[in-house]
């Protein structure tokens with residue numbers, strides 16, 4: 001039987017692109033997100049290529065996550081690949097002005113959501129001695145920028161969680177990878193700026209950002225290398241993005 005992939009946040013951006021990429025390879029797909037209607041449309045679109053199970057799921061809800069993955073239909077119950085992709089940034093205000101509610105939402109989604117999904121799926125992988133957890137981190141987990149405060153810190157968690165998973169899984173065949181993209185054009189900025197299309201559009205204006213398909217191609221690649229190979233992390237940026245100099249404040 002073909003392999004089975006669970007993709008969180010499959011209703012948009014990287015997650016939807018991963019769904020298309022793995023469907024083309026004939027993998028069995030478990031697609032999850034909060035917007036169930038979009039998942040149903042995606043299921044209709046991809047069902048001619050691969051078996052698809054769509055599941056409305058909020059990764060912040062610990063009980064819901066545990067129940068959802070404990071009650072998968074038999075055809076989808078043995079998961080070979082978990083793509084922990086669901087995530088978001090909210091706001092770009094400096095720490096002393098940022099919304100605590102936004103911070104809570106980022107922690108609950110980007111940190112706790114990854115914990116809950118991983119903890120629900122990992123025991124089966126270890127038991128079968130087969131599987132791969134691909135986390136979608138960010139360059140923001142390594143490199144600070146103004147306004148990145150809790151978003152970047154949440155992705156630093158994902159980076160270190162990925163490494164610590166590898167440490168725990170030594171002696172099993174289960175693999176772990178953290179993919180750390182830079183600026184990519186998805187719904188990410190629309191979410192960050194709470195529906196302000198103009199602000200979101202401005203982020204990408206005049207640039208040639210990464211596209212969701214670029215990240216999906218990398219996810220497929222890390223999952224396709226020989227079983228003895230573990231790609232620990234992939235940091236990837238558009239050619240049009242690089243680091244700036246360290247900032248220095250010079251009072252007049």
Ligand code: NDP
Pocket residue numbers: 008009010011012013014015032033034035036057058059060085086087088089109113136137138139180181182183184185186187188189191
């Ligand atoms: P999108 O906004 O296009 O997609 C985010 C996905 O996450 C959506 O499918 C959304 O689905 C889902 N999601 C958000 N909150 C929840 C939740 N509580 N429960 C379940 N699903 C949720 O953005 P991207 O594709 O860009 O983002 C995907 C990942 O990539 C994120 O982790 C992001 O931090 C990371 N990333 C993005 C970069 C970029 O520049 N775009 C760069 C580096 C990393 P729904 O709303 O239906 O629940």
Ligand code: 8X3
Pocket residue numbers: 137138139140148181182183184
């Ligand atoms: C998304 C990339 O640089 O906007 O993780 O934080 S960035």
